[in-house]
Amino acid sequence: xxxxxxxxxxxxxxxxxxxxxxxxxxxxxxxxxxxxxxxxxxxxxxxxxxxxxxxxxxxxxxxxxxxxxxxxxxxxxxxxxxxxxxxxxxxxxxxxxxxxxxxxxxxxxxxxxxxxxxxxxxxxxxxxxxxxxxxx
Amino acid sequence: xxxxxxxxxxxxxxxxxxxxxxxxxxxxxxxxxxxxxxxxxxxxxxxxxxxxxxxxxxxxxxxxxxxxxxxxxxxxxxxxxxxxxxxxxxxxxxxxxxxxxxxxxxxxxxxxxxxxxxxxxxxxxxxxxxxxxxxxxxxxxxxxxxxxxxxxxxxxxxxxxxxxxxxxxxxxxxxxxxxxxxxxxxxxxxxxxxxxxxxxxxxxxxxxxxxxxxxxxxxxxxxxxxxxxxxxxxxxxxxxxxxxxxxxxxxxxxxxxxxxxxxxxxxxxxxxxxxxxxxxxxxxxxxxxxxxxxxxxxxxxxxxxxxxxxxxxxxxxxxxxxxxxxxxxxxxxxxxxxxxxxxxxxxxxxxxxxxxxxxxxxxxxxxxxxxxxxxxxxxxxxxxxxxxxxxxxxxxxxxxxxxxxxxxxxxxxxxxxxxxxxxxxxxxxxxxxxxxxxxxxxxxxxxxxxxxxxxxxxxxxxxxxxxxxxxxx
Numbered sequence: 001x002x003x004x005x006x007x008x009x010x011x012x013x014x015x016x017x018x019x020x021x022x023x024x025x026x027x028x029x030x031x032x033x034x035x036x037x038x039x040x041x042x043x044x045x046x047x048x049x050x051x052x053x054x055x056x057x058x059x060x061x062x063x064x065x066x067x068x069x070x071x072x073x074x075x076x077x078x079x080x081x082x083x084x085x086x087x088x089x090x091x092x093x094x095x096x097x098x099x100x101x102x103x104x105x106x107x108x109x110x111x112x113x114x115x116x117x118x119x120x121x122x123x124x125x126x127x128x129x130x131x132x133x134x135x136x
Numbered sequence: 137x138x139x140x141x142x143x144x145x146x147x148x149x150x151x152x153x154x155x156x157x158x159x160x161x162x163x164x165x166x167x168x169x170x171x172x173x174x175x176x177x178x179x180x181x182x183x184x185x186x187x188x189x190x191x192x193x194x195x196x197x198x199x200x201x202x203x204x205x206x207x208x209x210x211x212x213x214x215x216x217x218x219x220x221x222x223x224x225x226x227x228x229x230x231x232x233x234x235x236x237x238x239x240x241x242x243x244x245x246x247x248x249x250x251x252x253x254x255x256x257x258x259x260x261x262x263x264x265x266x267x268x269x270x271x272x273x274x275x276x277x278x279x280x281x282x283x284x285x286x287x288x289x290x291x292x293x294x295x296x297x298x299x300x301x302x303x304x305x306x307x308x309x310x311x312x313x314x315x316x317x318x319x320x321x322x323x324x325x326x327x328x329x330x331x332x333x334x335x336x337x338x339x340x341x342x343x344x345x346x347x348x349x350x351x352x353x354x355x356x357x358x359x360x361x362x363x364x365x366x367x368x369x370x371x372x373x374x375x376x377x378x379x380x381x382x383x384x385x386x387x388x389x390x391x392x393x394x395x396x397x398x399x400x401x402x403x404x405x406x407x408x409x410x411x412x413x414x415x416x417x418x419x420x421x422x423x424x425x426x427x428x429x430x431x432x433x434x435x436x437x438x439x440x441x442x443x444x445x446x447x448x449x450x451x452x453x454x455x456x457x458x459x460x461x462x463x464x465x466x467x468x469x470x471x472x473x474x475x476x477x478x479x480x481x482x483x484x485x486x487x488x489x490x491x492x493x494x495x496x497x498x499x500x501x502x503x504x505x506x507x508x509x510x511x512x513x514x515x516x517x518x519x520x521x522x523x524x525x526x527x528x529x530x531x532x533x534x535x536x537x538x539x540x541x542x543x544x545x546x547x548x549x550x551x552x553x554x555x556x557x558x559x560x561x562x563x564x565x566x567x568x569x570x571x572x573x574x575x576x577x578x579x580x581x582x583x584x585x586x587x588x589x590x591x592x593x594x595x596x597x598x599x600x601x602x603x604x605x606x607x608x609x
Contacts, residue, residue, distance in 0.1 A: 093487075
């Protein structure tokens with residue numbers, strides 16, 4: 001399967017903020033944050049169809065998100081996952097001795113994963129600490 | 137305007153009327169809008185309408201109506217499920233857990249009032265804890281740069297009334313601070329800026345064409361992570377030297393054009409955000425932004441401001457600096473004096489090195505907003521969440537203690553992003569039996585004093601002490 005390497009940033013968006021204030025267990029939050037924005041050129045290179053699932057892998061983990069055409073233009077080479085549970089599955093905790101993790105500007109590889117399912121916020125966080133009781 | 141007591145035609149007072157509460161502060165982003173109007177039901181328990189706020193603020197106020205809001209602490213049982221317990225039990229568990237821990241970490245305070253922040257200081261001192269706030273994963277590097285290089289800042293009022301060139305560096309207020317541009321930075325008509333946006337030159341520096349960049353006169357779509365070089369290029373040009381043909385992916389002519397726009401302006405306002413502090417360079421990006429502001433003052437007037445994310449995230453910086461001398465990353469575990477050294481005493485670093493053995497998450501959601509690796513590390517030890525709502529942190533906690541929502545059913549002082557204090561008011565009656573952050577921390581402090589057989593000196597000194605209050609008893 002083709003893999004592309006991109007530079008990942010994770011930042012705020014109003015959709016994420018508005019959904020978060022309804023509650024992180026709200027379906028709006030899932031829709032707002034479980035996506036990865038990337039340039040259509042990069043999608044073509046990686047063999048990714050828009051609005052299909054992809055696996056994003058960084059130095060410290062991987063997450064399944066839905067690839068979409070950017071709502072705010074991203075140049076080729078740059079990818080953006082909105083801040084939140086899905087983004088933080090791949091954010092490296094290294095801080096350059098300042099306390100702030102590398103939320104923006106870390107290398108990732110992205111590959112198509114159309115048959116994989118998105119996980120809910122609760123499944124990702126509870127799953128990471130061994131508390132998830134729901135099904136796969 | 138109060139609609140609650142309107143005389144009806146028959147002359148009788150009608151009390152079954154919703155109340156319109158004006159000049160309400162919005163407890164979401166750092167703009168801390170204080171012109172919100174909230175229509176609440178006659179009994180003061182439901183938000184009916186929210187006027188003037190952005191969509192995020194509107195959702196926030198309406199979310200307080202949620203009938204599933206927790207009203208009792210919940211403790212995790214051996215089988216992994218959560219069981220409701222009394223506040224007394226929860227306070228006792230928290231006090232004992234923090235006293236038993238060698239180095240507890242208290243983190244959060246993105247969404248609470250200054251009264252709560254002050255009360256937690258006493259708890260942290262008693263527990264020998266590390267006290268840290270969300271700036272640690274947000275504008276922490278900005279603090280480091282300010283310590284090194286000063287902070288030639290102003291208030292948002294000055295920005296509105298004077299600034300005719302506004303630079304948004306690595307920030308996207310259209311998404312993160314939705315009313316910032318209409319209240320302070322792009323559109324409002326001010327004393328010296330009577331033509332509003334017509335009179336302002338807007339410069340945006342962002343690797344994406346963000347919705348703020350779309351409003352800008354000049355947008356520099358720089359290579360992500362190359363902010364320092366671009367700042368440096370601006371400084372070099374302003375000092376009259378030559379620069380290479382291209383810096384950080386931006387053509388020389390473009391840089392000269394922007395530098396000229398800043399030089400010609402009567403007042404330049406630089407707002408910077410997470411684009412500077414979350415990426416490579418961290419504090420050095422902010423450091424050089426401050427130096428650029430200083431250089432600009434050779435030509436015109438210029439000022440700089442951090443786009444703080446939450447309505448009162450400037451609060452812990454103020455309150456704890458007054459209490460302990462440091463704004464964040466405060467290590468009180470020595471027991472004799474406070475010590476601060478980000479990288480060593482910052483939450484994520486402490487977590488990654490497994491240096492803390494108890495984690496208290498207050499008014500934030502470390503479960504969602506920390507890198508998951510750091511969450512896994514703190515979860516090895518007792519994990520307590522103090523937050524009005526269910527969130528990711530509460531759902532992995534050993535104990536979740538609900539409190540009132542600051543700015544919705546609890547008033548208090550908050551510091552806006554320009555460090556201006558604003559008195560927020562409560563619009564709803566708090567849920568019965570649910571304490572505020574301040575009351576809860578006072579209870580925990582008092583319980584710790586009982587357990588250690590020491591005098592609760594800070595509480596006796598507190599003249600307007602709220603606890604024990606009728607709400608809690």
